[in-house]
Amino acid sequence: MEVIVNSLIDVFTFNNILVIFLGVFAGFIFGALPGLTATMGVALMLPITYGMSPTLAMMALLGMYCGGTYGGSISAILIRTPGTPASAATVMDGYALAEKGKAAEALRISLFASVFAGVFSGLALLLIAPQLSKFALEFGPAEFFALAVFGLTMIASISSDNLRKGVIMGIFGMFVSTIGIDPIGGLSRFSFGNDELIGGINLIPALIGLFAISEIINKSQTAHIKSNEEVSNVKKAASSIRTFFKHFKTIVKSSAIGTFIGSIPGTGPAIASFLSYNEAKRSSKNKEEFGKGSMDGIAAAEAGNNGVTGATLIPLLTLGIPGDTVTAVMLGALMMQGLAPGPQLFQTSADMMYTIMFGLILVNIMMLFQGYFAVKFFAKIKNIPVNMLLPSLLILCFIGSFAVNNTVFDAKVMLVFGLIGFIAPKFGFPVTPMLLGIVLGPIAETSFRQALSVSRGDWMIFVTEPISLVFLLLSLLSILLPVIRSLISKKTNEKA
Amino acid sequence: MRKSNVLGLLAVLSFLFLLAACGSSSSDNASGGDESGNAGSDSEEGSEQEAEVDYPTKPIEIVVPWAAGGSSDQTARALAEAMSSNIDQNVTVTNREGAGGTIATAEVAQSQPDAHTILLDAVGVFTTQPHLKNVQYSIDDFKAITGLTYEPIVLAVNADSPWDSIEDLAAAKEEGTQISYGHSGAGGLPDLAQAGFFDQAGIEAESIAYEGQNPAVSALLGGHVDTIAAHPGSIMQHVESGDIKILGVFSPERYEELPDVPTFEEKGYSIDMSVWKFLLVSEETPDDVKNKLTEIVEEAMASDSYQQFLEDANLTPMDLSGEEVVERLKDNKTQHGEIIENMGLSAE
Numbered sequence: 001m002e003v004i005v006n007s008l009i010d011v012f013t014f015n016n017i018l019v020i021f022l023g024v025f026a027g028f029i030f031g032a033l034p035g036l037t038a039t040m041g042v043a044l045m046l047p048i049t050y051g052m053s054p055t056l057a058m059m060a061l062l063g064m065y066c067g068g069t070y071g072g073s074i075s076a077i078l079i080r081t082p083g084t085p086a087s088a089a090t091v092m093d094g095y096a097l098a099e100k101g102k103a104a105e106a107l108r109i110s111l112f113a114s115v116f117a118g119v120f121s122g123l124a125l126l127l128i129a130p131q132l133s134k135f136a137l138e139f140g141p142a143e144f145f146a147l148a149v150f151g152l153t154m155i156a157s158i159s160s161d162n163l164r165k166g167v168i169m170g171i172f173g174m175f176v177s178t179i180g181i182d183p184i185g186g187l188s189r190f191s192f193g194n195d196e197l198i199g200g201i202n203l204i205p206a207l208i209g210l211f212a213i214s215e216i217i218n219k220s221q222t223a224h225i226k227s228n229e230e231v232s233n234v235k236k237a238a239s240s241i242r243t244f245f246k247h248f249k250t251i252v253k254s255s256a257i258g259t260f261i262g263s264i265p266g267t268g269p270a271i272a273s274f275l276s277y278n279e280a281k282r283s284s285k286n287k288e289e290f291g292k293g294s295m296d297g298i299a300a301a302e303a304g305n306n307g308v309t310g311a312t313l314i315p316l317l318t319l320g321i322p323g324d325t326v327t328a329v330m331l332g333a334l335m336m337q338g339l340a341p342g343p344q345l346f347q348t349s350a351d352m353m354y355t356i357m358f359g360l361i362l363v364n365i366m367m368l369f370q371g372y373f374a375v376k377f378f379a380k381i382k383n384i385p386v387n388m389l390l391p392s393l394l395i396l397c398f399i400g401s402f403a404v405n406n407t408v409f410d411a412k413v414m415l416v417f418g419l420i421g422f423i424a425p426k427f428g429f430p431v432t433p434m435l436l437g438i439v440l441g442p443i444a445e446t447s448f449r450q451a452l453s454v455s456r457g458d459w460m461i462f463v464t465e466p467i468s469l470v471f472l473l474l475s476l477l478s479i480l481l482p483v484i485r486s487l488i489s490k491k492t493n494e495k496a
Numbered sequence: 497m498r499k500s501n502v503l504g505l506l507a508v509l510s511f512l513f514l515l516a517a518c519g520s521s522s523s524d525n526a527s528g529g530d531e532s533g534n535a536g537s538d539s540e541e542g543s544e545q546e547a548e549v550d551y552p553t554k555p556i557e558i559v560v561p562w563a564a565g566g567s568s569d570q571t572a573r574a575l576a577e578a579m580s581s582n583i584d585q586n587v588t589v590t591n592r593e594g595a596g597g598t599i600a601t602a603e604v605a606q607s608q609p610d611a612h613t614i615l616l617d618a619v620g621v622f623t624t625q626p627h628l629k630n631v632q633y634s635i636d637d638f639k640a641i642t643g644l645t646y647e648p649i650v651l652a653v654n655a656d657s658p659w660d661s662i663e664d665l666a667a668a669k670e671e672g673t674q675i676s677y678g679h680s681g682a683g684g685l686p687d688l689a690q691a692g693f694f695d696q697a698g699i700e701a702e703s704i705a706y707e708g709q710n711p712a713v714s715a716l717l718g719g720h721v722d723t724i725a726a727h728p729g730s731i732m733q734h735v736e737s738g739d740i741k742i743l744g745v746f747s748p749e750r751y752e753e754l755p756d757v758p759t760f761e762e763k764g765y766s767i768d769m770s771v772w773k774f775l776l777v778s779e780e781t782p783d784d785v786k787n788k789l790t791e792i793v794e795e796a797m798a799s800d801s802y803q804q805f806l807e808d809a810n811l812t813p814m815d816l817s818g819e820e821v822v823e824r825l826k827d828n829k830t831q832h833g834e835i836i837e838n839m840g841l842s843a844e
Contacts, residue, residue: 187629
C-alpha cells in the first residue's frame, strides 16, 4: 500500500508533467496527420527517451501513445481521413457531423469519450491487471478465430445500404491481406516473384489510399467552387458536458469493450473501435442515424480505441508480451533502460510499475485539458481554403506512406488503393468493409489454421472451447437478428 | 502574425522537451547526434591515428530488416549510440522489415550502397531463406564486418506439463501422446530445431506457427501448445517466476545462465541451432574503408554502454571476424538446408 501512495506522489514531479504535456502535444499532431500514426510517433520518440530515467521515458511514450490515438479522430472528423487505422470507425459519423457544421461538437464528444476510456483502462490496469492477463492467455487459436469472425459480422452493420456489396468489399479486403508470405507455411502468395509483394500489403498505405487519397480526388473535383460552409460555433459546443452524460452508457460500455480487447495480445485499437461501434449501433434506438452523423457512434468508436491504450500495457507489464507494435517499441524502451517487463518486474521495481500506471491516468487528464483548447484550434482547419489544404494533405500522405517502411513501394500501394477508394463508392461499394477485411483477414486466417493444426483437423475445436463458442453464437445472432426482425416487421405490416 | 506565434510556440516546446530529456540523465548524453560535451576522450585518439582513410564523411545508416523494438533493433540502436559518441557523424537506424529479413537484404545487395550503409542481418537470412524461396542475394554480395550477438535456442514447456527433462519428453513416443509445438514462424530456426528433435526422437508432432516469438510464448503460457523453442532472453523471467520450464539447449555448449540445463547433443540428438547476428557492407567496399569501419564498430562494441546493454538484454557477444562470419554462414547453410529438405519445405 505504501508503495502505491509513494508512486502516486512520484508521478506529480515537474519533469513528469512537462514530459507528459509535450508527449500528448506531439501525439495530437502525429495522430492528426494522415499517415503519421501513434506507432510511428512512439518509434521516433524512442531514441530521445534513452537519456531519460525509465519513468520519464514511459511518461513521454504514453503521452504520445494516448495523444496519438485520440489525435487520429481529429482528421477523421474534419477531413474524412482517419489519422490512424483506429479512427476508421469514427470517419463515417464524424465527417457527416462536420459537414453539418458540427465539427467542434464531434471533436468534443470524441475527446470526452477518449479521456474517459483512457482513465477507465488505466484503472483496469491498476486494479485488475493480473486477472485480465490470465484471462487473455485463455485466448488460443480457436478463440482468436471466433473473435475475428465476430468482428467480420460488423460488415453487416457498416454497409447497411447494400449488404451484398459490403460483403464483396470485405472479402476483397481479406484477399488483399493474403498477398505476401503465408503466415503458417512460410510460402509466398500472389507475389508474382516480386520482392516487394512478398512483403505483403501494409495496412497504413492501404488506409491512407482508401480514405485520404480518394477524398482528395473527390474534393479536388469541386475545389474551384467557392464554398460558404459554416463553421461550427465553438462556444455553443461548450455545453457538450451534457452530451457526454447523454452518451454516458455508450461510453462506459465501449470503454469496457476497448479494455477487454486491448488486454488480448495481437488484437489492437482498430478492432476495438469497430466492435464498440457495432455494439452501440445494435443497442441504439436510432439505428438510422449511425453512419449519417451519430454522436453516439463517435463516442463509441473513440471510447473503444482509447480503452485499448491502458489495456495493451496489461500483457506488456504483467507478462512481458507486447500486444501490438506500440507496446513492442515500449518494451524496447524499457529494455534499453535495463528493465525487463514481466512477472519479475512487479517484485523488483513495483514502485516504478505503479508510477507508470498512475502516469497513464495523468496522461489522460492532461489530454482532457490540452484537447479542450486544441479543439477550438483544430476546428479552424475547416476554414483553410481547399486549394491550400489538398496539396499539403497530398504531401503528407506520400510522406506517411513512405515512412512506414522507408520504401517508395508503399507510396505506390497508397495510390492504387486511392483509386479503389475513389472508384468503388461510385458504384455503391463501401470501402470501410474492405478495411475491416484487411485488418481482420490475417487474424482469421492464421488462427483458423493454427486451431486446426492444434486439433489435428478436428473442426469441433471451435465449438468445444467455451469462449470461442460464445463468440460464434454472438456472430450468428448478429447476422440473423436483423433478418428475423425485418421478417417480423414485414409480417406485421402485411397484417395491417 | 498568427502563424509565427504558433511556430514560436512549437520551437519553445521542442526545446523544453530536449531540456527535460537531458536534465534527467546525469551520466550520458541523449541519443546519437553531434555529441559536443562529455563524449569520451579516447575516441578522439582513435580517429586521429587513422586519419589516412576519409571515413565516415556523412551520417552512417544501420539498416535493420526487422521491426522497431525487437532484439535486432535494440542491438542496432545500442550500437548506433555507442558508435556516434566515438565519431563526428550521426549513426541512424532504419527499420525495413518484411519477408523474414529478405527484402531489406535484397535491397542492399542490389543497390550496393557505399560503406555509409551497414546491414545488420541474422543467420537465417543466409542459411534458411535461400532454401525456402528464391532470393535475390547471396553472401557473395557482401563483405562481413564482424559478428555481433549470439542467442541460443532453448526448448521450453509450461510449468504444469508432465515433462521435466528431454528424456521425459522423448518417452512421450511410447505413451503415444500427440504433441503440438509452437514457434516464431515456419522455416525459422526455432521451427527447424524442434522439427529436427521430434524427427530424431521419432515423435509425431504438429508444428504451430505464430507470428514472432512473443505470440508463441503467450501460447505456451496459455497452454495452447505443448512446447516452444525460443531465445532464453525473453523467457528467462517466466522461468524465474516458475511459469515455464526449460528442458534443453539446441547448442553444443550449455547456456551460461542455465548451467543445469543439458544440451540436446549431450542427450544424443545432434542438433546445433542458434541465432547469431552480424554486420555487413556492400561487397564493393574498399578494404581500407572496411578496416576503418571495423575499427569503429569494434571500439563501440567494447564501450561500457554497449556492454551494459548486452547484459541487460540477456545477449551474448559473438566474437567473430568478418572472414569467420562468412565461413560459418556457408557451413550453417548446408546444415540447415538438409533439415529443410527433410521437412519437405525446400523450394528447389
